[in-house]
Amino acid sequence: MAFKATDISQELRPITNCDNIPNDSEDSNLSETSDFEFLSTQNNDLDFNETDESEEENINNEKEIVRRKMVWKICLTNLPLIIPKWKGEIPTVDKVKKPMDYFNIYLNELIPLIVYESNLYVIQSRLYWATNTRQAKVADVMTLNRWEQIKSFIHINDNDKFIPLGSEGHDPLHKIRPLITLTNNILKSLSIGENICVDEQIIPYKGMSRLKQYNPQKPQKWGYKAFLLCGDDGLLHNFEVYSGKILPAEGLPDVGASGNAVLRLFSYIPQQINYKLFFDNWLCSPNLLVVLAQRGIFFVATVRGNRLPNINFPTDKELKKRRGFFV
Incomplete structure (x- = not known):
């Protein structure tokens, strides 16, 4: 050099x-x-x-x-x-879909799910006033008609399948898990190009929730944190809402919380196609880069010096002492 x-x-x-x-x-x-x-x-x-x-x-x-x-x-x-040639291809279409067409794909599966779970929730809630299953602590305080007038019956998941906090298999996102799964299945069906990016995003929210996060470096500092997989065409192809410990992707090694977040989003992508993946220094680690290389995924990322073992980088203060200093 x-x-x-x-x-x-x-x-x-x-x-x-x-x-x-x-x-x-x-x-x-x-x-x-x-x-x-x-x-x-x-x-x-x-x-x-x-x-x-x-x-x-x-x-x-x-x-x-x-x-x-x-x-x-x-x-x-x-x-x-040497830039490896991308082996994938984007299918050709006779007619370019409008944004409303993509939205209708989403609604055609979402609306029946909401209707089914809402009707199921209505039946379950009425059991408190039924003759054989009457609960005096509820029925004596409020009539059924008054309850139905106040309560919104929009529901997405079955409460009978809820696993309590502290029990094995507990899902903090149980209430909206079918919605997340349905949305991701639709997003994964969209054609994805050669260049893709993984990053985190804050969904603004300031209410009471144990899942709420605070990140002072984001434009919206309070809210739910989500990891996103996006293409250079601006489309979202996969996402996960952060709800605690990030487990390894199925069939892949544990490479730490930040690396697991990348692999979980990327696990459905075909291997050895030479995709180009971009991400920042919070997600980057040597163990993650090894797994990506084994799967034929090329990457561009910044890296934190404390994540590289046996390498001592100068501090930012030292790097600013001289003009043209490099490592």
């Missing part, structure tokens, strides 16, 4: 000194405490070497260079850029 500083006040010249640097050269031994030698402004190449006995002359040249604006460029040698 070679570096070049170009004075943008003059005509830009091509980089001609991008030769291979020997392993035993001074450039290969640079550290964050190394000093640099600044060459004369008549030569626009800026080499990173230790200072020698001409330090006084170089300091004067340094002041002259600092006054000018420099554009740093990195020249990589012997590292050909």
Whole structure:
């Protein structure tokens, strides 16, 4: 790797000194405490070497260079850029669907579910006033007609299947679990392109709920947290609402909470198709990258230094000490 500083006040010249640097050269031994030698402004190449006995002359040249604006460029040698070809394909259609067409697909399955569960809930609630199953603590306080007038019967899941908190198999999202499953099945059926992204999002809510999260870095700081899988076409293809511990995806190893969130969203995607996945440093970890590589999924991500074992990165304060510092 070679570096070049170009004075943008003059005509830009091509980089001609991008030769291979020997392993035993001074450039290969640079550290964050190394000093640099600044060459004369008549030569626009800026080499990173230790200072020698001409330090006084170089300091004067340094002041002259600092006054000018420099554009740093990195020249990589012997590292050909290989971008794997995507093996998937987006099916062709005779007619492009309108947004309302996609919404109708969702409603055609959602409405029957709500009607069925709401009717079931009505029957279950009326048992408190029935002759054989009457509950005095309820029936003596309020009439059935008054109860039906107050209570909304919109319901999505069967209360008889609810598992109490603390018991094995408890689902904090039991009330809306069929809605989430139905929605995800529809989203997964949509065609997905080569470039996809995983990120988290806050669904605004300030009411009383133990699932409510606070994230000061989000535009909406209070609400439910969800992990989303989206394509570069702007469509949502899968999502999960955060409800506590993030378990590993079925048939995949445990790579930590953040990595599990990515694999759970991505588990239905075909392998070895060379999809390109993008995500941020909260989701990135070496164990996750290994699993993605094994499944033929390429990725671009930022990474936190404390997640890389046996590697000590300089702090942000140290990186800002010198211009052009890199790791």
